[in-house]
Amino acid sequence: MLSARHLPILAFIAVVIGVQFLAQLTGKEFFLTQLTMTAYYSLVIVGLCVLMGFAGQISLGHAGFFAIGGYTSAVLTTLDLMPQRERTFIALLVKLKVIGVRPDLYGGTVLTIHPWIACLIAILLTIVIAYAIGIPVLRLKGHYLAMATLGFGTIIYSIVLGTQRFGAADGISNVPPFQLLPGLSVSGASGARIQNYYVAWGLVVVAMVLLGNLIDSRVGRALRSIHSAEDAASAMGVDTARYKLNAFILSSVLAAIAGVFLTHFNGSIGPSQASIMKSVRYVAIVAVGGMASLWGTLLMGSILNFLSLRGYFGIFDDAVFGGILILIMLFSPEGILRFNLIGIAKQFLHRVQGSKDAA
Amino acid sequence: MVLLDVRNISKRFGGLQAVKAVSFVVEQGMIKAVIGPNGAGKTTLFNLLSGFLLPDTGTILFNGEPIHGRPPYQAAARGLARTFQHIKLFSQMTALENVMVGCHVWSRAGFLAGMLHLPRTWQEEREIRESAHDLMDFFGVASLADIEATSLSYGQQRAVELARACAAEPTMLLLDEPAAGLNMRETADIARLILKIRDRGVTVLIVEHDMSLVMNISDEIIVLSYGEKIADAKPGSIQKNPDVVRVYLGEDDA
Numbered sequence: 001m002l003s004a005r006h007l008p009i010l011a012f013i014a015v016v017i018g019v020q021f022l023a024q025l026t027g028k029e030f031f032l033t034q035l036t037m038t039a040y041y042s043l044v045i046v047g048l049c050v051l052m053g054f055a056g057q058i059s060l061g062h063a064g065f066f067a068i069g070g071y072t073s074a075v076l077t078t079l080d081l082m083p084q085r086e087r088t089f090i091a092l093l094v095k096l097k098v099i100g101v102r103p104d105l106y107g108g109t110v111l112t113i114h115p116w117i118a119c120l121i122a123i124l125l126t127i128v129i130a131y132a133i134g135i136p137v138l139r140l141k142g143h144y145l146a147m148a149t150l151g152f153g154t155i156i157y158s159i160v161l162g163t164q165r166f167g168a169a170d171g172i173s174n175v176p177p178f179q180l181l182p183g184l185s186v187s188g189a190s191g192a193r194i195q196n197y198y199v200a201w202g203l204v205v206v207a208m209v210l211l212g213n214l215i216d217s218r219v220g221r222a223l224r225s226i227h228s229a230e231d232a233a234s235a236m237g238v239d240t241a242r243y244k245l246n247a248f249i250l251s252s253v254l255a256a257i258a259g260v261f262l263t264h265f266n267g268s269i270g271p272s273q274a275s276i277m278k279s280v281r282y283v284a285i286v287a288v289g290g291m292a293s294l295w296g297t298l299l300m301g302s303i304l305n306f307l308s309l310r311g312y313f314g315i316f317d318d319a320v321f322g323g324i325l326i327l328i329m330l331f332s333p334e335g336i337l338r339f340n341l342i343g344i345a346k347q348f349l350h351r352v353q354g355s356k357d358a359a
Numbered sequence: 360m361v362l363l364d365v366r367n368i369s370k371r372f373g374g375l376q377a378v379k380a381v382s383f384v385v386e387q388g389m390i391k392a393v394i395g396p397n398g399a400g401k402t403t404l405f406n407l408l409s410g411f412l413l414p415d416t417g418t419i420l421f422n423g424e425p426i427h428g429r430p431p432y433q434a435a436a437r438g439l440a441r442t443f444q445h446i447k448l449f450s451q452m453t454a455l456e457n458v459m460v461g462c463h464v465w466s467r468a469g470f471l472a473g474m475l476h477l478p479r480t481w482q483e484e485r486e487i488r489e490s491a492h493d494l495m496d497f498f499g500v501a502s503l504a505d506i507e508a509t510s511l512s513y514g515q516q517r518a519v520e521l522a523r524a525c526a527a528e529p530t531m532l533l534l535d536e537p538a539a540g541l542n543m544r545e546t547a548d549i550a551r552l553i554l555k556i557r558d559r560g561v562t563v564l565i566v567e568h569d570m571s572l573v574m575n576i577s578d579e580i581i582v583l584s585y586g587e588k589i590a591d592a593k594p595g596s597i598q599k600n601p602d603v604v605r606v607y608l609g610e611d612d613a
Contacts, residue, residue, distance in 0.1 A: 210474040217473030217480065218459075218466050218487065225449045225460045232447035235409060237435035237464035237527060246470050292451065 005216070008295060009209055016201045020194065032197045033188075034309040038302055039200035040262040043207055045285050045301040046294055047254030050211055052283070053292035054220065055247040056227030057138060060279045061149035062255045064156035065126055067274030069256025070263035071160055072122035073115065074172040077264075080110040105174055115178040119260045123253055130252035134245045153279045161271040171270030178264035186264040196265060203261065204298070207254060211294055223247055224292070277318045281308075284325040362387040362531055362562050363408070368417030368427070370403050377403040379586040380417070385531070390553065390563045392573035395583035396606060401566045402444065404583065405535050408564070409441045410434040422530070436464050440529035444536040444566075446516045448508040454519045455504040458491040461526025494522040498552060514545040521552055531562040538569040550576050570607075574598070582606065 023031045044066055051057050081099055084090045090111075093099045098117050104110045137148040160166045167173075177187030185192070186199055214220050225233035226240050234240050263269040272278070285304055289297030304321075307313065313320045363385040370378040378400045385391045395401050406412040408419060410431035419427040426434050435441075440461075449457050466487055472480045495501040498518045503511060508519055517537060524532055537553065538546040550572055557563055567573045573580060573594070580597045582590040584606045590597055597603055 213476040214470065214473045217476070217484065218463065218468045219470055219473040221452070221456055221460050222463055224452055224456075228449040228451060229447045231411065231431070232443060232449065233460070234431040235411075235435060235441050235443075236460050236523065237432050238460070239430075239432045241430075250470060 005212070009205065009212070012208065012298075013205060016198075016205070020197055029193060031310075032193045034306055036193075036197050036200045036265060037262060037309055038305040039197075039204050040258040040265070041282075041305045042204050042298055042301045043258040043261075044255045045282055045289070045297055046204070046207055046211055047251035048282050049286050049289065049291070049294055049297040050214065050223070051247050051251040052286050053290070053294075053297070054215060054227060055223040055244055057244055057248065058142075058146045058283065059149040059248070059251070060146050060276070060283060061133075061151075061153035061156070062251065062282050063274050063276070063278035064153040065130065065252040065255040066259040066262075066278070067156055067160055067269070067271075068126050068129060069122045069259030070269040070273055071166055071172070071259075072125055072256075073118040073178075073260040074175045074263050074269050075165065076113045076118035076121060077115050077176050077178075078172060078174060079112060080104075081113075082109070082111040085111055102176060112176065115176065115260075115264060116180075119178070119257075122256055122260050126252050126256035127249055130249040131245070134248040138241065138244045138248060150276065150279075153274070153276050157271060157274040157276065160274050167270075169271060171268055171273075173268035175263055175267050175269070177267075178261065186261055188265055188267050200261065200265070203257070208294060208298065215294065219243070227292075277321075280325065281318070281321040284321045284328070287328045288324050360387045361385070362422060363564065364420040364423075365408070366418045366420070368404075368407055368414040368419060370400075370407055370412060370415055372403075376586050378407065378414075381583070381586075381588050382417075383581055383588065383591055385562060385564055387530075387562050388557070388560065389578040390557050390565065390576055391579045391581065392565045392567055392577040393581045393583060394567055394570065394573055397568075398585075399583040400586040401583055402535065403586075405441075405533060405566045408434075409439065409533055435527060435529075438528075438530035439533065440524040440527045440531070441533040442520050442524050442535055442537065444539055446513070446520050448511075448516055448520060448523070450507070450509040452508060453505050454500065454508045454511065454515075455488075455491055455495065457508045457519055458494055458522045458526050459487050461494075461523035462487040462490055464527045491522075491526055494526050495519070497525075497555070498522045513540050514542075514548065517541065517545070517549060518552065521549075521556065525556060525559070525561070529561060531564065532556060534563060534565045534567075536567055536569075537565060538567060538572045546572055 019035065020032065023029055044062060048059065048062050051059060081090055085094065090099065097114065099111055099113050101109050101111050133152050137145060140148055161169060177185040179185040180199065184195060184199070186196060222233065222238045222243050225236065225238060226243060230240055259273070285301045286297050289300035308317055361384045366382050367380050368378060369380050381404060393401050393404060403412065407414050407427070410426065410429055410433065414427050418425055421437060421439055424437065426437060426439065449460060466483050468480045468483055492501065492504065495504055498521055500515060500518045500522065503515060503519070508516065511519065534553070537549050541549060546569060553563060553576055565573060565577065577594055580592065580594055581588055582597065582603050589602045589606065590600050592600070
């Protein structure tokens with residue numbers, strides 16, 4: 001059952017495959033590493049697009065959710081339980097294969113939680129935190145909401161920066177590969193570049209399909225109605241508080257999943273992933289991508305993140321995103337990739353007719 | 360049968376008693392109007408009924424169930440839909456999509472179903488689309504379905520807003536000054552639409568400034584003055600009521 005609505009997805013898949021071949025042919029296979037990282041950041045950004053562009057709720061704390069995912073997985077998968085292996089509870093978990101023995105970098109063996117379990121725990125923790133934060137702060141609107149989420153992001157940043165267990169300023173390294181299936185794992189091994197590239201962009205494809213469906217559904221209309229006129233949405237029976245909360249949780253979970261995967265891909269995570277500048281960057285990209293445009297956001301996010309990761313912005317990396325934010329807010333608060341072509345054409349026709357009438 | 364039973368509701372804003380111990384009932388199937396000069400408390404009363412304001416005292420029973428003190432979406436879910444004095448259509452959505460939002464209360468698909476686009480979900484989506492189309496047809500705005508709602512003319516927006524409210528399949532519709540900002544011809548069109556809505560079996564409560572509209576279509580009229588109910592009767596006797604005449608024509612000063 002293919003229809004017009006599947007075309008963008010198919011085109012996207014074609015581009016993903018095309019870029020991989022292009023990198024291969026031009027001998028720039030190392031680009032795939034940054035492209036893989038770009039994919040994970042895109043996951044955060046398209047989730048934030050649903051929250052900001054469609055539900056109309058800003059969050060300046062999404063780097064916090066990314067960090068919650070990444071750090072939870074990093075802590076759990078590097079926590080060596082070997083000394084406690086005699087305890088009945090640990091022994092039971094070993095039997096259930098929740099915990100397994102794996103070799104460490106130095107030839108020894110460690111007993112750690114399986115990444116799948118760590119990933120699930122990270123997602124559950126994110127849902128709980130997003131729920132607890134979302135209920136009070138989503139009552140706020142506009143810049144009050146922005147400031148409250150900024151406060152949340154700041155707290156998470158301070159926690160990861162100041163906690164020894166989270167590696168303080170150094171972060172956590174030696175995070176093991178995430179074996180998704182036998183023979184398929186998320187890791188930074190240079191021999192696994194291509195498979196990692198497809199895992200990452202595969203996740204983005206899945207997210208785009210799911211979010212695209214959501215936007216076109218009853219829920220998507222309800223979210224857009226909240227964005228446009230919250231009291232009218234409520235009068236039409238939309239439980240606005242619940243829908244905003246669910247959109248917040250959904251986008252937080254996507255950020256957390258991105259955090260989990262990127263941490264296993266990089267083999268490490270540091271406090272900069274939780275920094276406010278990262279949150280600002282995500283918001284800037286959603287804005288420049290057109291706010292209420294999943295594809296525009298994905299396109300701009302991919303280009304800007306890739307350029308940033310390749311170091312094209314040099315020491316002005318953060319400044320570029322700050323500058324983008326200023327320009328967008330000044331000249332096109334609705335985002336630049338949202339030209340209403342039909343509207344512009346109509347206006348043009350009106351003007352032409354108007355000048356004829358006048359003549 | 361009594362559909363809406365308002366008992367002794369009051370609302371004060373600081374030093375202003377906006378609504379003062381107002382009681383009335385609305386029988387199922389009728390068109391009832393609330394009129395009064397500016398500042399009489401009409402819109403406050405309206406916001407109390409639709410859950411946008413909390414009454415200081417009193418109870419509001421809809422279908423025998425108390426609805427005061429509940430958020431507006433719950434009133435809508437119970438079959439009480441409303442429109443706004445200043446039309447509030449959803450911008451950046453087409454007229455059809457606006458009406459489709461009206462179908463929210465009787466459809467079910469949640470976040471998961473929406474993302475997975477299950478067969479059940481697209482079946483429901485088709486029902487929503489068809490029902491929204493039918494309603495736009497009913498209100499004579501089917502040809503505007505794909506136009507961005509907020510770019511329509513004022514009269515067209517009123518019709519789309521009515522279609523959106525009716526899409527919720529309400530048992531009762533609250534209309535907040537439906538003729539506000541309309542010219543005489545558009546007002547007559549709206550009057551016809553309101554009668555059509557009533558003929559669908561929907562009870563209608565109108566808050567209105569425009570006497571010609573309510574005198575022509577209402578079965579009963581309530582008159583408010585300074586937050587108090589001063590009359591509640593059929594249109595014919597309202598016009599002869601000396602209190603009402605005084606409030607509207609200011610005989611006091613004569």
